[in-house]
Amino acid sequence: MENEGQDVLTTGEAAQLCGVNFRTVLRWIDRGLLQAYKLPGRGDRRITRAALRSFMAAHGIPERDAPPPLPRRVLIADDEPAMARAIERVLRGAGFETAIAANGFEAGALLPTFQPGVLTLDLRMPGMDGLDVLRFLRQATLPKPFRTLVISADTEDRLAQALALGAHGVLRKPFDNAELVASVERMYLAES
Secondary structure (H helix, E strand, O other): OOOOOOOEEEHHHHHHHHOOOHHHHHHHHHOOOOOOEEOOOOOOEEEEHHHHHHHHHHOOOOOOOOOOOOOOEEEEEOOOHHHHHHHHHHHHHOOOEEEEEOOHHHHHHHHHHHOOOEEEEOOOOOOOOHHHHHHHHHHOOOOOOOEEEEEEOOOHHHHHHHHHOOOOEEEEOOOOHHHHHHHHHHHHHOOO
């Protein structure tokens, strides 16, 4: 898209986002339903992204290029069975579907099949630890996007390293249940 990332769209770009013909967008503008302005001298019309989003929301039009929402599935990667089960119990109680991976290798193997919206990741695991998983994820091509929340009692240096490697957030152990649910929910809010 020519103006991708910018705040101004052509009528053709607006039409593509709405899934209609550009002439339909022109009719919406002519009827005063969609705010737009004309370029001086040419008469071409431009629509601000904010005006288009407002119009689409008011008329129940989904944005066609918007990625689908993340699935409410959480893959829990933690080698401590009691901790993994505790995280699972809290997240299931909050309405999430869950799966547990006992180590980094198992987490990598489950990602393409379970297709979580969020991966919770302990950093200290035997074999392939959490930092190794994050390095793997930087190079892997997976079928669906997801966000990674590190849940660890590790050092500040390693937590900072996890964020530098692409983790979307960090939750320090020990945590309370409400903090866990809020942290996972933030992963979903951050996607939009």
